[in-house]
Amino acid sequence: DTAVSQTPKYLVTQMGNDKSIKCEQNLGHDTMYWYKQDSKKFLKIMFSYNNKELIINETVPNRFSPKSPDKAHLNLHINSLELGDSAVYFCASSQGGGISQPQHFGDGTRLSIL
């Protein structure tokens, strides 16, 4: 029943490791996003894909690599994790980029780097 689902919900790992977060949406949307929420709760766009095509790639270290195998999935792979990567990562989806289309969010993945 879940519209946008992310796994895992929690990710605790050591500095230097590589990890992935998976996201799937069953809303039939064609656009998906990754946002990062920092410790002060500020949300910032990282990436956006429309029909599997990268649309937005904000100033994010190239250790972060999104991959969209199909319209319903957008995964985030992070190499060589650093302490500053600790945050909550949200996946979201919408139907296109129209200004009236709300983005629907997953429950977030809390990443903690030891």
Add this chain to the structure above:
Amino acid sequence: AQKITQTQPGMFVQEKEAVTLDCTYDTSDQSYGLFWYKQPSSGEMIFLIYQGSYDEQNATEGRYSLNFQKARKSANLVISASQLGDSAMYFCAMREEWSGAGSYQLTFGKGTKLSVIP
């Protein structure tokens, strides 16, 4: 300059009272959309309400309404008859017609933490 400004880091409201959460925005686009999201302590982001720049009427969704004043560039969220479950962070966000990569990007404010007192 910040595109979305929420000046109230924290707000308190008595249960059953109404509360207004402030949001001002900055854009040179004529066409844009304004959104409010709720983030409870459990962490999920819940879409509440949308207002389009060309909408003549203020948006309403149940106990939520949006006080949209275009000339003042403000889009305040009004929650009527507050309930304990309304305690959460509330984020105002904007989608502009042209934000570099089309209108895909949602720009968020820093949020307001609302606490409902029994």
